[in-house]
Amino acid sequence: MRTRQNSAGRTDGRQKSLHGLLAAAQAVLFDFDGPVCGLFARNPTAPAAKEIQDLVRADWGELPPSVEQSQDWHGILRALRQDMFEEASPAGRRLETLQRAEDVVTQYEWLAIQDADLEPHVEELLGHLSHLGKRMAVVSNNAEEPIRKYLDANGLLRHFEAVIGRDHDELRNMKPNPYGVLRAVDLLDLSSGSCLMVGDQLSDLHAAESAGVPFLGTTDNGQRRAEMSALGADSVVATLEPVAACAKSLAERAVQRSDQD
Numbered sequence: 091m092r093t094r095q096n097s098a099g100r101t102d103g104r105q106k107s108l109h110g111l112l113a114a115a116q117a118v119l120f121d122f123d124g125p126v127c128g129l130f131a132r133n134p135t136a137p138a139a140k141e142i143q144d145l146v147r148a149d150w151g152e153l154p155p156s157v158e159q160s161q162d163w164h165g166i167l168r169a170l171r172q173d174m175f176e177e178a179s180p181a182g183r184r185l186e187t188l189q190r191a192e193d194v195v196t197q198y199e200w201l202a203i204q205d206a207d208l209e210p211h212v213e214e215l216l217g218h219l220s221h222l223g224k225r226m227a228v229v230s231n232n233a234e235e236p237i238r239k240y241l242d243a244n245g246l247l248r249h250f251e252a253v254i255g256r257d258h259d260e261l262r263n264m265k266p267n268p269y270g271v272l273r274a275v276d277l278l279d280l281s282s283g284s285c286l287m288v289g290d291q292l293s294d295l296h297a298a299e300s301a302g303v304p305f306l307g308t309t310d311n312g313q314r315r316a317e318m319s320a321l322g323a324d325s326v327v328a329t330l331e332p333v334a335a336c337a338k339s340l341a342e343r344a345v346q347r348s349d350q351d
Contacts, residue, residue, distance in 0.1 A: 124290030
């Protein structure tokens with residue numbers, strides 16, 4: 091049974107401990123924007139969303155309200171692919187338009203990595219996980235190329251065995267679809283239950299749950315923490331600080347055991 095945590099971040103009897111989650115995980119899968127860096131903290135997504143909407147509207151015609159009113163460009167891409175592209179249309183809907191819309195998102199992601207800040211405590215956490223021998227991967231709805239560039243520029247790429255970004259050829263594979271999570275599990279040649287997904291969005295939780303991967307939510311949004319807990323997250327924290335502290339404790343214990351041997 092999944093465990094729960096209340097909106098204040100306190101754990102009850104069913105809430106799995108961070109220690110237990112990290113100790114059990116052979117691999118940790120990280121979402122990129124949120125857990126690793128604040129990709130769009132300084133770059134609002136509304137301009138890109140409008141550019142996509144204008145581009146697609148000019149070719150495909152009227153957009154549904156869910157697309158027209160959204161500022162979530164990943165959500166827009168999913169909706170365009172799932173709900174509009176294959177619908178019957180007298181004029182047809184060109185695949186090229188969908189590809190151009192996805193290119194717009196990628197361009198904004200390249201811009202965003204130039205001044206995105208690392209999340210507090212993520213460097214410390216990755217270092218401790220590496221010392222523990224935990225294998226790591228990134229599973230993101232962002233494009234793989236900008237992710238790799240950012241990780242490399244910040245000296246973090248060495249920690250990750252795999253970077254699974256947005257599937258340019260099939261946008262329906264974005265989270266909450268479990269495709270990326272399952273691909274990471276497969277590339278690491280592990281079982282789903284031996285991995286741990288770290289994410290800040292409900293789409294991360296849904297993807298992990300569908301893939302059978304335990305989930306650790308991390309977000310400073312109290313309402314979202316409560317939603318994650320209610321939906322079955324194994325643990326939810328406001329920041330990575332307690333996660334890094336737990337990983338440090340596990341690493342220190344591992345060193346002590348090694349010295350005793």
